[in-house]
Amino acid sequence: MEKFMLLFRGGVNHAHNAKDSQAAIDNMQAWRTWMESMAQKGILVGAEPLKPLGKQVTGKSKKVTDGPFIEAKEMVGGYVTVSAKDINEAVEISKGCPIFDEDGKVEVRPIQSMEM
């Protein structure tokens, strides 16, 4: 089993974007259901939503700028780490993600093992 990081971008109702609280709660329930199904299969490693704003430190001068840094729909809104056989399986797993109901996208990235 390899580990994959699923980066969530966009999504109109994502944790930080939701305007009305009932929509946010419904949305969280959908996320929970998805994650619970992964936890039951034992493939969920970790997951966190991220606050919409942030800071960026750039280059040798270590210049600090306040976010947002890119368009909202490109911004990473959160991540999930899962175990999967290969990237295709990880892609299949990602298809269960509620972010697609909010027109968001998931970037599926293999975590590089640190063998030296």
Add this chain to the structure above:
Amino acid sequence: MVSVLTKIFGIGNLETAEDVVQQAFIDAIRVWRLKGIPNNPSAWLFSVAKNKAIDIIRKNKFSVQYDFSEDSRILLTSEYTLATTMENLWKEELMKDDLLRMMFACCHPEISEENQITLILKTLCGFSTSEIAKSFLTSEETISKRLLRTKDFFRNKKIKLEIPSVEELKSRTHAVLGAIYLLFNEGYNSSQAEHLIRRDLIEEAKLLCKLLTENQYTQLPEVYALMALMCFHTARSDSRLTTDGEIILLPKQDRSKWNKQLIVEGNDYLNKASFGRAVTAYHVEAAIAFEHCKANTFEDTNWELILDYYQWVCVFYPSPITELNKIVAVMQVHGAEAALEEIAKITNKKKLESYYLYFSILGEIHLRINRKPEAKQYFLKALDLTQSKAERKMLMDTILMI
């Protein structure tokens, strides 16, 4: 509350769970002193405890003290799922509270007693319509209609599921107790043909009453008294029937089969029932049941005291059943003739005449004064009034012995 918290932190962290509860109570006292007691104190406490638990998880997600790696607990470590998982874990606990709310709603003063019980059986005890119909010796259709009417009543009057205000609570708790009492009696002495004792109903009644003892606003003396009463009665239920389901009357019951644990428990509840000035019918009935439990043999029973108790109940909380029980006590203390005189004093016998017990007592009295033909007639009348197989068998045996 602690049980939910140990589910969250793991059995190994019982102390954390207890700390959270304690902290929640300290917060409650502080805030309530300033702002008064909230409408729903238990929900208030739950939400404080829940938030404290969330804080601890956030701070200690990666600490070695807590093991969140287990599949079900991993959801607590992610912000995506922490709040919703918590919510679901507490729902169960709040359910108990909801049960209480439902119970109060079911016992709305404008709903008839019959409908109250029907609704309780349906919504709280999960009985099917046919099971309820059986309990009430009526058709499923009648029950469906009753339920429909009650539900319409709720809808039309826009009744909310809530524990009533403190002022209203006392009278409402009475209705709830009444419903529990009826539920228990139906379980203890079922009108159903097949089974005389319905343990399911008994357990439901005890569970509902126990909930009332756990809520600070409903733990009234009479609630404890009813709890005591039910304990004393259930302590004796094993000795009431033979293995074949035949009735064993009190004088012949094997008292060694009585459940000592339940008697002790009942005693505890009775002690708790003794605060305040309230002496309700439940208090006295519990005291009577305790007298029976206390006696080592039937002959040791303090019938004088029991008679005093029944006389008191008959004055303050008259009902056909207590009236009949009093007559039994009179018979034990003063003999069959006195009992017959007592019956003669009753002016309106109409209600009594619908009880099989009334005629079976009359039969017993006449048997004792050696007026066998009349006794036989009375037992035959009693036979017509009960559907219960066990009771019919007992009456039949008695008639054959005459």
Add this chain to the structure above:
Amino acid sequence: MKEYLFLFRGGEAMDKERSPEKWQANMQKWMQWMGGLQQKGQLVSAQPLSQEGKQVKGIKKTVTDGPFMEGKEMVGGYLMCKAENYATAVELAKGCPILDDDSGVVEVREIQEIIM
């Protein structure tokens, strides 16, 4: 203490021509930096992400192969740490070796706490 996710972008690793010596030296700097965070009890987890990946997008769940954006915009790895606030988190980020190359960027993002 709050949790922060550092997302790494760009940096020397993107330079395909780099020598094994440079690679090794760079690796050592990363290990030192992370080791320091670990000793202070601030490191939660960290992984590099491999450059390939797939993207699943929108309601149709269209799968596309990476790269999805310009190399230097791509998330190359992440690190999760604990810090008092954004300011201290940014200070920690400033120690990141990715900034030794002018194309390197550390995006500092606080974990969103969800309240119901």
